[in-house]
Amino acid sequence: MKAVILAAGLGTRLGSLTEEVPKGLLRIAGREILYRTMKALEELGIEEFIVVTNPKYKSKFEEFLNREGFKHKIILNKSPERGNGYSLYLAKDYVSDKFVLVMSDHLYEKAFFERALKCEGLVIDKIGMFINKKEATKVLYENERIRDIGKHLERWDGFDTGFFILTPEIFSYAEEIIKEKAKAELSEIVKRAKLKVSEVSGYFWVDIDTPSELKRARREIIKNSIKGVGDGLISRTINRKISTRISGVLIDYVTPNQMTVITFFLGIVSALVALFNIPLAGALYQVSSILDGVDGEIARASMRMSKFGGWMDSILDRYVDFAFLLALAFSINPSLRLWVIIALAIFGSFMVSYSTERYKAAYSKDIYKEIPAMKYLIGKRDERIFLAMIFCLINRIPELFVLLAMITNLRIVLTVWLAWKHDKNI
Amino acid sequence: MKAVILAAGLGTRLGSLTEEVPKGLLRIAGREILYRTMKALEELGIEEFIVVTNPKYKSKFEEFLNREGFKHKIILNKSPERGNGYSLYLAKDYVSDKFVLVMSDHLYEKAFFERALKCEGLVIDKIGMFINKKEATKVLYENERIRDIGKHLERWDGFDTGFFILTPEIFSYAEEIIKEKAKAELSEIVKRAKLKVSEVSGYFWVDIDTPSELKRARREIIKNSIKGVGDGLISRTINRKISTRISGVLIDYVTPNQMTVITFFLGIVSALVALFNIPLAGALYQVSSILDGVDGEIARASMRMSKFGGWMDSILDRYVDFAFLLALAFSINPSLRLWVIIALAIFGSFMVSYSTERYKAAYSKDIYKEIPAMKYLIGKRDERIFLAMIFCLINRIPELFVLLAMITNLRIVLTVWLAWKHDKNI
Known part of the structure; x- marks a missing residue:
């Protein structure tokens, strides 16, 4: 299937932002x-x-399309004032089957497309959770076909998402209208064609018209970047609330890899500080734990995920945890017996990550998705670091090690048990 | 494609072994x-x-085929004395397209089938590396077609592997011969059909006729079970030579999971022994390292690999290494400074496995296959344990920890560097 993208409009309401750059870019x-x-x-x-x-x-679109390597054809509309229906009409000779029509300046989450691609005709959203409802184009339909469409309808059933699955039939209606009055809006064409209406409601999509919508869209994208990551309790309730704000600020200035390195150094600094100021070290360690989410958020939100980045991040996390706990141990000059507990705590912390990653290597599946009960086990990194901070602030380091040694190694035993049970059932 | 399996022969030369059980079983x-x-x-x-x-x-075949769940049809040859060509003929009504013909009592490695399935006609092997050449059926061909076939040819080009890709045409030649003299050997049929000859040479396959061939086949299967496992230097040169012999003895009596548990306990015992007799502990640790290969060998050789087994084995290995090194440290009552080195050694040992398994989790690829240079880095488990044994025997434990801390952590740095270089090139 091909997709026609309408990008001939001259954005105006975004002011200086779109003076040089078209809205879609x-x-x-x-x-x-x-x-x-x-x-x-x-x-x-x-x-x-x-x-x-x-x-x-x-030339702007040409540069963009070539740089990103999308297979494309550019069609020139020399009279954009003739309307977006006229732009669609110009694509006539380049599609022969069912095709997608989508606006260049609408932002959608991927899950929206997954559902919308299975539809027919105009895709509407009955909820419009994220859009400016006053400014949105509304649709009224009857027997699954458009009856009316426009910004100022009295009655309406849903919002025009700017996404269509069309057949070449649509061009004859476009031609009709263009012959009548030279210009044509898309809404006129689909209304005259009595186009079929399909519904995909509740997903994130917006038509970006104002700077405040732009800001909101950015916030939504970053919020979406932590979906399905499998966070621990502290991440969900504290860390992500802060890290997503930081990501929102940094995303245009820092690459994910730079962020990984910055976070690593902060972690190592917190370990060094542990040698002379334990409460401060604990606080810094927790800050590094919050920042640890930022590289992944930036990578996912800006679609720059890399396998190497994820791998490297995991390895550096292990070194930071090791350095911090070892420095903490060093600073209290432990007895021989306490050293055994310290070793168990460091080792157990390590095994939490090892057991889940090794599971993925063996099964090619995420253990948290495979075995939902895994979610209720505590001992993930965010939780361990938060505990470490608390115990550093109240300066109870031996107790911290005892707790970590117990929690982590118990977690491994439970992980093995759950995996064994799961394996027997499939 | 379907496969016809000839299993009507009455094995004789294997003596008591095949009195109750057909050779193929x-x-x-x-x-x-x-x-x-x-x-x-x-x-x-x-x-x-x-x-x-x-x-x-x-009834034996029925029980076997149902137990293992292969999709099958059993055809009865009530007169097996009429020859294996007659057995083939009885399959006539059950195949309509190109089909595979294979002997039930020949043993092949999988790589042989991969190549042979792309062939046509009779598959011959020009080398016959593993077979008894005197007893083997030889093939002479001309213009890619069989000219003569038999055990006692004066001149021949290769050995009959007992594997064919045939078309239903073959049945008319079979019928001809059966009409002439009631019985028919497969070799007569394919000779009369002037069957095409294809070559697949050098792979492991044997026609098992004698107890000594049976023994040899078992040895080959176990030897094959360590192919492509990505062993370290000590494994290749020492451990596997011993472990494969042990596997050969134990394979009929012990399951892979039982072996994993036995090896784990031996490892833990070696750690406990380290608390009072270091040289003995070192030797036991090395014995556990040798035995550590057996579970995998038995699993692969008897085709009982399980993801859970591999995962569990890795986790237990980490616990054994941790317990041994910690006990060793405990037994020398180290200074605060030495504890840091001990921690680095334990942590580094851990990271060797973590970095490779985490790579597999991220890339879904084996790092040793992706980055061949990885093979030249030392520090794998077999090498670390061998080093540990040496230093235990000469009772130089602090030196052992210094060496392990350096080797393993250096290895991680090099791994990261190699992975980064590799990633940039793809």
């Missing part, structure tokens, strides 16, 4: 709106993109 | 010959098996 959270749409559609099987643009923006 | 290294053939063919895409057998063995 605005970067939100490190990536162009259009990159997000095209990458998601490409991954879902769309093979070629027909981009209709105007002379002013042509 | 003899267990070698924990699995029936026929299980190995059928499992491998099934994994390579064969969908159904037509097994031709005689009344004496029918």
Whole structure:
């Protein structure tokens, strides 16, 4: 299937932001709106993109499309004032089958496309959770076909998402209207065609028109970046609330790898500080734990995930934990017996990560997804570090080691038991 | 594609071994010959098996085929004395396309099937590295077609592997011969058909006729079980030489999981012994390292690999290494400074395994296959344990920890560097 992308409009309400750059090429959270749409559609099987643009923006789109390597064709609309229906009409000779039509300046989450690609006609959203409802285009339908469409309807059933699955039939309606009055809006064409209406409600999508919508979209993208990551209790309730704000600020200035290195150094610094100021060290260690989420958030939000990045981050995390706990041990000059407990705590902390990663290596599956009960075991990194901070602040280091040694090694025993039970049942 | 399996012969030369059990159902290294053939063919895409057998063995094959769940049809040859060509002929109504013909009592490695399935006609082996050449059936060919076939040819080009890719055409030649003289050997049929000859040479396969061939086959299977495992230097040169012999003895009596547990306890015992007799502990630790290969060998040789088994084994190995090194440290009552080095040694040993398993979790690829240079880094478990034994025997424990701390952590740095370089190049 091909996708036609309408990008000939001259954005105005975003002011200085779109003076030089078309709206579709605005970067939100490190990536162009259009990159997000095209990458998601490409991954879902769309093979070629027909981009209709105007002379002013042509070179900008050309540069973008070539740089990112999307298979594409650029079509020039020399009279953008003739409306977006006219832009669609210009794509006529480049599609022969069912095709996707999507606006270049709408932002969607990938899950929206997954569902919308299975639809027919105009895709509407009955909830419109994230959009400016006053400004949105509304749709009224009857017997699953459009009856009316516009911004100022009295009655309506849902919002126009700017996403369509069309057949070449649509071009004859476009031609009709263009012959009548030279210009054509998309909404007129689909209304005259009595296009079928499908519903995909509740997903994140927005038509970005104002700077405040831009800001909100950025926030949503970063919020989406922590979905399904398998966080521990402290991450969910504390760390992510702070780290996502930090990511929102840093995303345009720092790469994920830079962030990994910064976090690593902060972790090592917290270990060094443990040699002379334990409460401060505990606080710094917790700060590094919060920052540890930022590299992944930036990577996912700006679609720059890398396997090497994830691997490296895990290895550095192990070194930080080791350095911190060892420095802490060193600073209290433990007895021989306490050393055994310290060793068990360090080793057990390590084994928590080892057992889950080794599971993934063996089964090619995430243990948290495979065995839901795993979620209720405590002892993940965010929880261990939070505990460490508490005990550092009240200066109870031996007790911390006893607790860590127990929690982590017990967790391993339970992990083995759960995995064994799970394995027997499949 | 379907496969016809000839299993109507009455094995004689294996004496008491085949009095009750047909040759194809003899267990070698924990699995029936026929299980190995059928499992491998099934994994390579064969969908159904037509097994031709005689009344004496029918119930045995039925029990076997149902137990293992292969999709099959059993055909009865009530007159096995009429030859294996007659057995083939009885399969006539059950195949309509190209099909595989294979002997039930020949043992092949899977790589042989991978190549042989792409061939046409009779598959010959020009080398016959593992077979009894005197007893083998030889093949002489001309223009890629059989000219002569038999045990006692004066000139010949290769050995009959007992594996064929045939078309239903073959049945008309079989019928001809059967009409002429009631009985028919397969060799007569393929000779009269001037069957095409293909070559697949150098792989492990044998026609098992004598107890000594049986023994040899078992040895080969166990030897094959350590291929591609990614062993370290000590494993390759010492440990595997001993462990494969032990596996050969134990394979019929011990399951892989039992062996994992036994090895784990021996490792823990060696750690306990380290508290009062260091040289003995070192020797026991090395023995446990040798035994550590046995569970995997038995699992692979008897085709009982399990993901849980591999995962569990890795986790227990980490606990053994931790326990041993910690006990060793405990027994020398180290200074605060030495404790740091001990911690680095224990942690580094751990990280060697962590970094490679975490790589597999991230990339879904084996780091040793992805980055060949990894093979030249020392510090794998077999090497660390061997070092530990040496230093225990000469009672130089602090030096051992210094060495381990350096080797393992240096190895991690090099691993990261190699992975980073590799990642940049792809």
